[in-house]
Amino acid sequence: MSSKEEEYKEMFLSEALQNYEQLNELFTVLEKDKDDTEAIDSIFRITHTLKGNAMGMGFEAIAELSHVMEDVFSEVKEGNIKLSKSLFDNMFKANDKLGTLIDALTTDEKVSYKGILTKLNVILRKAREKNQPKDEAETPDTNEKIKGTTQEPVVPETESQPEPEPEKANEPQEDTVSETDTSTESGKKPFGKLGEMTARLFKSTKQSEEETDSDISTEPEPESSVESTQPVSETPMETEEVENEQSPDIVEEEQELPEPYFENNVVEEEVEKVVEEEKDIEPEEEQVEEEDEIEEKEVEEEIEEESATQRKIAFSDVVQIPIRKLDALMNQVEQLIIERDRLMAISDIDINGRSNSDFTSLQRITSDLQYSVMDVRLVQIGFLFKKFHRVIRDVASIESKQVSLVLKGTDVEIDRNILKIMSDSLVHLVRNSVSHGIEDAQTRKQRGKPEEGVVTLNARNEKDNVIVEISDDGNGIETEIIRKKIVEKGLLNKELADQLSENEVLLYIFEPGFSNAEKITEVSGRGVGMDVVKRATESIGGQISVETEVGKGSTIILKLPSSMAVKGALLFLLGKQEFAFALTYTEAVISLYKHEIYMINSGLMCKYLDKTISVIFLEDLLSMDCLDEISDEGAFHNTYHKIEDDQKLDVIVVSHSDRFIGIVVDKLLQQKEIVEKTISKPLDNVKLLTGTTILGNGNVCLVVDAAAIADILFKSTNKSKIMEMV
Amino acid sequence: MELETHNEVLKKSETNGNAVTDEKILLIVFKLGESEYALSIDQIKEVVLTPRISEIPQTPPYIKGVANIRGTVISIIDLEARFGLKSKKEKAVVDESNSVEEEEESSNYTLVIESDEYKIGILVKEVPNTFSVNRSEIDSSAGIIRHSSLDENAINGIVKIDERMIILINILSMMETGGLKTTNE
Numbered sequence: 027m028s029s030k031e032e033e034y035k036e037m038f039l040s041e042a043l044q045n046y047e048q049l050n051e052l053f054t055v056l057e058k059d060k061d062d063t064e065a066i067d068s069i070f071r072i073t074h075t076l077k078g079n080a081m082g083m084g085f086e087a088i089a090e091l092s093h094v095m096e097d098v099f100s101e102v103k104e105g106n107i108k109l110s111k112s113l114f115d116n117m118f119k120a121n122d123k124l125g126t127l128i129d130a131l132t133t134d135e136k137v138s139y140k141g142i143l144t145k146l147n148v149i150l151r152k153a154r155e156k157n158q159p160k161d162e163a164e165t166p167d168t169n170e171k172i173k174g175t176t177q178e179p180v181v182p183e184t185e186s187q188p189e190p191e192p193e194k195a196n197e198p199q200e201d202t203v204s205e206t207d208t209s210t211e212s213g214k215k216p217f218g219k220l221g222e223m224t225a226r227l228f229k230s231t232k233q234s235e236e237e238t239d240s241d242i243s244t245e246p247e248p249e250s251s252v253e254s255t256q257p258v259s260e261t262p263m264e265t266e267e268v269e270n271e272q273s274p275d276i277v278e279e280e281q282e283l284p285e286p287y288f289e290n291n292v293v294e295e296e297v298e299k300v301v302e303e304e305k306d307i308e309p310e311e312e313q314v315e316e317e318d319e320i321e322e323k324e325v326e327e328e329i330e331e332e333s334a335t336q337r338k339i340a341f342s343d344v345v346q347i348p349i350r351k352l353d354a355l356m357n358q359v360e361q362l363i364i365e366r367d368r369l370m371a372i373s374d375i376d377i378n379g380r381s382n383s384d385f386t387s388l389q390r391i392t393s394d395l396q397y398s399v400m401d402v403r404l405v406q407i408g409f410l411f412k413k414f415h416r417v418i419r420d421v422a423s424i425e426s427k428q429v430s431l432v433l434k435g436t437d438v439e440i441d442r443n444i445l446k447i448m449s450d451s452l453v454h455l456v457r458n459s460v461s462h463g464i465e466d467a468q469t470r471k472q473r474g475k476p477e478e479g480v481v482t483l484n485a486r487n488e489k490d491n492v493i494v495e496i497s498d499d500g501n502g503i504e505t506e507i508i509r510k511k512i513v514e515k516g517l518l519n520k521e522l523a524d525q526l527s528e529n530e531v532l533l534y535i536f537e538p539g540f541s542n543a544e545k546i547t548e549v550s551g552r553g554v555g556m557d558v559v560k561r562a563t564e565s566i567g568g569q570i571s572v573e574t575e576v577g578k579g580s581t582i583i584l585k586l587p588s589s590m591a592v593k594g595a596l597l598f599l600l601g602k603q604e605f606a607f608a609l610t611y612t613e614a615v616i617s618l619y620k621h622e623i624y625m626i627n628s629g630l631m632c633k634y635l636d637k638t639i640s641v642i643f644l645e646d647l648l649s650m651d652c653l654d655e656i657s658d659e660g661a662f663h664n665t666y667h668k669i670e671d672d673q674k675l676d677v678i679v680v681s682h683s684d685r686f687i688g689i690v691v692d693k694l695l696q697q698k699e700i701v702e703k704t705i706s707k708p709l710d711n712v713k714l715l716t717g718t719t720i721l722g723n724g725n726v727c728l729v730v731d732a733a734a735i736a737d738i739l740f741k742s743t744n745k746s747k748i749m750e751m752v
Numbered sequence: 753m754e755l756e757t758h759n760e761v762l763k764k765s766e767t768n769g770n771a772v773t774d775e776k777i778l779l780i781v782f783k784l785g786e787s788e789y790a791l792s793i794d795q796i797k798e799v800v801l802t803p804r805i806s807e808i809p810q811t812p813p814y815i816k817g818v819a820n821i822r823g824t825v826i827s828i829i830d831l832e833a834r835f836g837l838k839s840k841k842e843k844a845v846v847d848e849s850n851s852v853e854e855e856e857e858s859s860n861y862t863l864v865i866e867s868d869e870y871k872i873g874i875l876v877k878e879v880p881n882t883f884s885v886n887r888s889e890i891d892s893s894a895g896i897i898r899h900s901s902l903d904e905n906a907i908n909g910i911v912k913i914d915e916r917m918i919i920l921i922n923i924l925s926m927m928e929t930g931g932l933k934t935t936n937e
Binding site: 361364603604647648649650651652653703705706707708709712713714715718720724725726727728 | 870
């Protein structure tokens with residue numbers, strides 16, 4: 027079984043177990059107070075959900091049993107079956123069997139359930155015979171369907187059979203449908219979601235849940251479209267009836283919650299909140315059991331004693347945690363780390379050597395703790411990737427192209443928050459690949475390529491980073507066209523544009539307002555996009571680059587940190603203040619004498635390896651009152667003129683978008699893992715800095731934004747070049 | 753708004769039998785330059801010794817930078833610089849050497865002000881005092897405010913008692929309305 031299916035199964039199990047426990051509770055409540063219509067409705071709803079989920083997963087036994095239970099309660103609702111003691115005995119038995127069946131999914135035991143199934147069917151048949159004597163044909167039909175389970179096609183007779191009940195209710199139904207769906211939606215969300223997912227698992231990838239969702243809210247027979255793709259067939263009429271009948275009651279139930287269920291509903295709300303939060307990357311929720319499950323269990327235990335059945339109480343192996351709780355936990359761990367560093371710094375000063383070993387175990391434990399918490403936040407990137415089947419399909423159909431999506435490295439793990447930030451960007455990149463990259467079928471044929479284009483999403487780990495590549499086998503990017511655009515848009519004049527290397531030209535696609543689309547289409551070409559993608563990537567300390575070969579295709583490469591919580595940083599001093607660069611941007615540290623740095627135009631240059639790179643004194647940049655001063659004459663020369671000729675300088679070489687920049691600092695300190703915090707309001711709009719961190723000595727260390735410096739420098743040199751040309 | 757809610761609380765807790773029909777307001781009074789300024793006490797979270805401040809580039813001179821206060825990095829603002837209240841002697845010192853220490857010595861305490869969204873710190877030289885006034889003693893008539901050199905939205909009113917004149921300011925509304933800019937555009 028693939029890991030994905032395993033995951034779904036795990037989710038199903040925890041939900042099913044939850045359903046089973048709720049049912050147990052509800053039956054007991056109902057037995058005490060037989061007029062509790064809300065309990066009846068809840069039972070009905072839960073069995074219905076369970077049935078749906080089980081069908082989606084292909085667990086026929088559970089589906090069958092819960093289906094019959096649902097049917098029984100549908101009759102109970104109608105008043106066709108009396109809530110007698112024997113009925114409860116049977117229902118409890120049925121529910122126990124349900125629990126055993128759920129357990130059996132993990133143990134692979136064989137569980138016979140036909141006995142209770144038949145018993146319930148008999149009850150059902152009796153009730154129906156009694157209440158619908160004229161409608162004899164229906165009973166065997168239903169029965170046959172239930173018993174026989176599965177792949178039978180819909181029996182046409184059933185469909186056309188006049189059903190007295192729904193007929194009556196038909197008119198009000200029309201109105202309640204929409205209302206119902208919103209309410210059941212919210213009411214069933216935690217379950218319904220799994221349903222969606224399992225349905226997706228068994229559906230062709232092209233049909234997404236959004237489609238079915240929208241169907242549900244607009245058409246009166248939505249279920250059928252969902253169900254039909256699932257292994258168990260069902261008469262549409264019945265489903266419809268079921269859906270519609272339950273609706274008003276559920277609305278009611280949502281509004282006034284009976285006390286015993288209060289707890290559950292709170293939890294549901296909580297889960298919903300999480301769901302809301304995760305709308306963007308919807309299918310990634312870690313699976314589930316409530317935090318106050320224990321309390322629930324205690325209630326359960328009492329019930330168990332009452333019903334005097336000797337059974338083990340089932341616990342799910344999965345706990346669901348809202349993201350905000352994880353964030354809070356992470357925060358506390360970060361504070362602990364800062365405090366640890368502070369203590370270690372103190373002891374470093376006071377007593378040397380030996381005492382430090384006192385801290386080694388503390389350090390190890392806290393680091394482990396930190397990584398464990400980080401690990402909890404990691405999700406498989408496949409969660410996001412697999413949503414792109416739909417994205418591709420949509421774009422391809424708009425553009426009338428044939429495109430398939432290949433996913434690689436879906437099991438690579440990455441921080442959930444990073445996925446959330448990057449999801450929009452990835453959508454944009456994938457759409458771009460289809461829209462700009464892949465040619466139409468005819469052109470592809472002429473070029474000797476297969477008619478169907480391929481977009482590949484590939485993820486892999488590289489050191490502490492996750493590399494995500496979005497590649498297509500399409501047109502590639504023609505640098506000459508971009509060169510022309512650069513000139514047209516007035517970013518550079520022709521001479522300068524011609525001087526740019528291929529790579530430098532490609533970087534211009536990430537400039538704001540630079541759209542390469544020949545025409546504006548629905549999909550892309552609005553000129554917002556690549557620069558937004560770049561900004562998003564850099565906001566989390568990532569990097570973006572592009573490789574292309576004309577006629578063969580292009581690849582966008584995103585280098586993302588696997589976790590946002592901790593990042594490696596290079597600490598240095600400037601004046602008396604500590605600063606840091608994120609290690610993802612630092613390429614090397616070199617030592618230069620002043621005479622090895624040359625003044626060129628408005629800037630400074632030095633040799634690094636076999637390249638000539640720009641050099642900047644960070645002091646010059648940070649001491650500016652306003653960033654506009656970079657265009658002032660000699661703005662980058664101030665410190666250079668001040669220093670002595672024989673002074674040795676610490677230079678950090680940062681690389682950004684394939685450009686290297688030497689940044690002169692006063693003194694290098696150390697390499698360190700830091701917990702970076704963004705600068706809070708009101709200073710949140712400061713450029714040049716990405717955030718701050720608190721050092722062991724309590725000082726605030728400012729994290730310098732290498733990407734911003736590279737951009738500023740790049741733009742200013744271009745500007746001055748243009749000025750000179752003019 | 754905050755002031756009013758606070759006053760209600762005060763009113764209820766007023767048990768000293770003064771039998772005031774007038775509402776009492778508790779103010780935190782501090783000196784900026786030669787004058788006395790005040791903030792409503794419920795805006796103030798704490799008063800701490802000013803920690804080391806890290807300067808932030810490309811900010812106005814009255815944004816001193818950020819500092820670590822109880823594990824949170826918060827922005828530190830020098831209202832004297834904002835209001836142009838630096839005494840001439842101090843100005844000379846600042847002009848001569850821009851070193852952080854010199855200024856820190858003269859601004860030993862930081863008032864931590866908390867809003868819903870963020871905290872900011874305000875530098876003061878002396879430990880601030882609390883001061884209780886009747887609401888009616890606060891003159892918030894438009895005339896006074898208009899004739900002061902400060903922005904209209906920065907001042908809630910003026911308290912005149914005996915020889916003292918205390919200017920009641922509202923930092924948070926200054927932040928919101930752009931009275932305190934945080935970047936040099």
